[in-house]
Amino acid sequence: MNEEAIKQELINKFPYLQEAITIKRKGRIFAQVPADKFDAVFAYAVKEMRFAALSAITGLDRGDGVFEVIYHLNQEGRILLNLCVGLEKDKLAVNTVTAYCPSADIYERELEDLLGIKVNGLAAGYRYPLTDDWPQGEYPLRKDWKGNLASKEVPDA
Amino acid sequence: MSHPGKIGRLLIKMLFKKPATLNYPADHSGMPAGFRGKLKFNSLNCIGCQMCMRDCPAGAIKIKKTGEKQFEAQIDLARCIYCGQCVDSCPKKALEITADFELAQLDPAKLKVNLNAANKNNP
Amino acid sequence: MHDSGDVKIPIGPQHPALKEPESFLISLRGEKITASSVRLGYNHRGIEKACEARTYTQDIYLIERVCGICSHSHSTCFVQAVEEIAGLDIPARAKYLRTLIAELERIHSHLLWLGVAGHEIGFDTLLMYTWRDREVVMDILAALTGNRVNYGINTIGGVRRDINAKQKEEVLKAMDILETQTKYYIDLAQNETTLLKRLQGVGVLSHDDAQRLGAVGPTGRASGIDRDTRKDDPYAAYGELDFKVISVNNNDVYGRTLVRLGELMESFNLVRQVIRKLPEGAISVKAPRKIPAGQAVSRYEAPRGEDLHFVRSNGTDKPDRVKVRAPTLANIQSVSKMLEDRYLADMPIVVAAIDPCFSCTDRMVALRDTQNRKKNTVPWETIRLKGIKWYKDKGVDFASLNKKLSASF
């Protein structure tokens, strides 16, 4: 199952991905997936195409009001499929993927904490990586956050 | 055939060997030659291009102009992470790395070292 | 998860077993652990945000300090991603030198782990012996790269130091010494009864649990998942070297010990191969200061597992986003699974078996004043001054100590 075959299979299953998939080099496939169709593509990739292991989830703020969440899936360690989802600033929400990969739990908490992207369906639990007394509404990895926290009085623990 | 006390023979052997630990600072064997320690500044080669200041990850080096074609390097030994990037970025080989790593001071002010043209042999 | 009947004891964040701050809440019934939950984030230093404010050259040294023991893994992973974006093809000699330092780091990391594992189960002699042997490889690294831990050998486009013939001899001699020692430790691990008793059947993680929870590196390979990024997605010079992926099916801490010891033996002959096949030529290529816009994901087999870096550049000399996923983050989630109905005494060795790697941050301390029952938050500074004043009342005056000491310098 080399990169070309994977690209072809994805395009057959989801025709709208026609020009959204690029093969950067051996073992790296990048796919730009529209937000509403993301769950179907993710489920298909994990279930049928044996991209069983979720290596990481990267969240980033492109700066122009669009956020991106990239799911790095790998197939027996050899090929890395990176599903990239663009999110508008006002509708920052994704559905949890812990049903398919339980290990995604901690990556999604990081998304919520550092970028403020709401993950629907994520089980309750400790926040990661910020502390409990971190003030609400402060998301450090956003471009507009300048870290003027030192001046604010830290509430009594 | 697992049996307890398998390490016993080695223990006895070790009893009569020289211990591997050293009594630092009395036993002063120091670091190998290529070790990256305190910086040395040859102020004659320096042209004040401040490439080292730009590349320093910790902002530990400051180059000041103290006269015509004379420059002084002020290094904050507390901020410096001894990575040697400034030595590589310097186009004129004005900076060198020595293997001197015992730089602890009781008085924090002493950690700001001025390496200038005046004294040839750098403190 | 935590029902009220059991005794709940906090292990960490400051606890002698955990060398770095991660906190577990363990509920106990007698000596048996009934439930455990792990709390992370004590070591969060905002490295990813800091990377966006520094240039690529400065970032190498920042990324290198993500982890104290496997610093070369992170800096190589980062530098490979940047080189891939910039389209730089680094010379073959640089690739081989990177692989050499990578394997030497794996050797010193595994020896360190073996010592820490010995200490966790009370076998301090093993700690003392393994850490004495580790000095051999640390001295080699200090001679080759100029520092014992944060080597700083990587730069964008290659490596910064070369290796001469005399150093090659020293490396080969060190490998022979270490190989005999490791053979002894393998024999010891397999035959020492008290060691076997404390390691076998402890921290069990079945094959499909490991797969489901995404265990990577030696933790995964001890449960039969033979994923090794050096073999699956070769980088640096691993494509041209032959080595075996060590994986066993013991599923427990004993299996992880065997995997790590096996990997030590593999690393020895890998280092010998690199020294033998080291090609001639330049050691680095001139890299542009401004990296063209693009993104790349690079993976690296750190001593603890698969390390993944995502770098996105926007054409300036500062990266737009750097994402670091350390291997321990993937392994920490299987710890709660491993701790189920184990004894409290196994808790440190199970946590140490995934070889966690974090570091600590500055914290406030909440002190309750017993007289007036008022609780106030006292920053470190006041505690330090209180300590000095307390000793001053006892007549021990540090100021005079400073004068005496500074006079002697």
Place this chain on the structure above:
Amino acid sequence: MLRALFHILIFPGLLFLFVFGFLAEYADRKLYARFQNRVGPPWFQPIADFIKLISKEEIIPEEADSLVFKLMPIFALIASSVAILYIPILGERAVYAFNGDVIVVLYLLTIPTFTYFLGGWYSRSVYSMIGAVRSLTQLFAYEVPLFLCILASAMLADTWSISGIAAFYSRHLGYWFCNIIGFGVALVSLLGKLEKVPFDIPEAETEIVAGSFTEYNGRPLAFFRMSFNIEMITGASLLSAVFLPFGLNLHPAAVFLCYILQIFFIIAAISFLRALFARLRLDQMINLCWKYLAPLAFLQVLFNLILKVVLPR
């Protein structure tokens, strides 16, 4: 009256125990370090630790019962130093000997473990409670084999006084060899009593911080560590009096030298065992004691009973 004071305060009493305790701790730590290829501490390290601890501020946890917290180290110190008076050091006669002092010494040596339990339990911290309970559970595992071995050799010597045992074996030098199993079991049980590595489960540094001594600091901790040293001396001299009756009736200087050598041999054996094993889990430790130590002790008792009949008086 003056002789009694001298015995209590100077010779086999506190001063001798303090000095010899520090020396024993130094020998133990130095040997342990040399086994591990380390240089090891200087000779004055134990004394330095003691003085440092004495000068430290004493912080007693708010919930802890401060009376118990302060008194337990003193009781541990008293118990282990009083026991030395009934153990023959110079020659066959102890300072005070009566028929039955074996039982008294064995109980006096058990009291320190109870003080660790009470000290740990009443300092109310989670770690010290677990450590305290562990030291009690461990007590029952190693105490039975120890008692049995010592009683076995007492049976052969047909007397309940340690001085009597020492005198009997020094007269019949050939018989000490039949107690060799007892000596082995007693040595291992002594490791348990002193909470040294294979059995330092109550004080497992990497699991429950410092076990029952987690909340202890300053003077109480100094006295607790001192009681460990003295207990090592008392235990070792008990074992050497009962199992190694060599050179008991030579010239007094030679007798004292033999005593020092025997104590040093036992301490060397302890630190060798300490460097040899990994720490066992509590359940493994109890299995070990009931599966191997106790049967060996019973075997020793049986063996001595047969010998008592067979051997000429």
